[in-house]
Amino acid sequence: MSHSSYELKAEARERVGKGSSRELRRNGLIPAVIYGDKQAPIAISLNSNEVTKRIHAGGFMTTVATIEVNGEKISVLPKDYQLDPVRDFTMHVDFLRVSADSKVTVEVPVHFINEDKSAIKIGGVLNVVRHEVELHCPANNIPEFITVDLTGAKIGDSLHISHVKLPAGVTPVITDRDFTIATIVAPAGGLAEEGEAEA
Template sequence: MSHASYELKAVARERVGKGSSRELRRNGLIPAVIYGDKQAPIAISINTNEITKRIHAGGFMTTVATIELDGKKISVLPKDYQLDRVRDFTMHVDFLRVSANSQVSVQVPVHFVNEEKSAIKTGAVLNIVRHEVELHCPASDIPEAITVDLAGLKVGDAIHISAVKLPKGVTPVIADRDFTIATIVAPAAGVAEEEEGSAEA
């Protein structure tokens, strides 16, 4: 399941806008917004170092947090954040209100296991089509990752979402087709595909 929940202290913002945001950042704070659950959005500020540490710890977008604001505790899921392109500095964070019954859509990373028990051991290449899969799941039970078992796979095999065992209550957002997550290709084909991708880029 997702990483352990954590708590953030926040202060309500009375002023919004670029000037106010710049002032906050100079004082070691980041502007943020809490929205959703059919309630009015709340503009807040949170500690820069604390939120940056959480972002870089991993699992930020799939972990429910608790924001303490004016003595109240609000359960939230990070939905977006902006970084300064030059300084890798956190500029803004959006939080979605959630409850025990909330259903959310999140991008969950894909982990591959047992490469040594597949054709990859003899030189084949794992061609990853999706490093993440968007899933519908309970906010209280977000998977930290989904695992794809490569054991026994040969050159030419493809792994589709239907082959992945998802936790109870978790379904893919893309429901109209059995999409591909990865394929096992011969070494030459893998190199050719990479070269084609580089050329297109």
């Protein structure tokens, strides 16, 4: 289900701060930080193109990566990144150090299937309330997406998190209610009745 892992080579950064970040970027590198797992954060620099390519490939935030720093291989999950809004390159990434038994919190995209077996086929409109759902997952079992099956859904139906078969060990962050992921609503103009003259 999940994207295959990948490896990034990194250099440890001695200097941190605005000036050194600018210098890194001039050299095609970006500053990043690895934190978590009750250890001191490590400031690193990464190849900017490689990271930007990974982000555009999709699944960046749900794929555990291995970062090699000074010969040490560290398993990480990206937690946050900043893109330069103008020039579309990565400015900074935060990585969370994970181990096989780490639990992580990830926003996972929702995919909808079997729209043609639901009221959408007769003109109903899928109103997506949540395009992503926040889940607690084992670091080594993060779903790339979750799937909502629309088979048999009628106008006025709500599809809740309980409709979704989540992988083993994966639980929603919101547990106090069966929250709605999407609803199927009548189109703005109403459904055409059988045999009704077209206006």
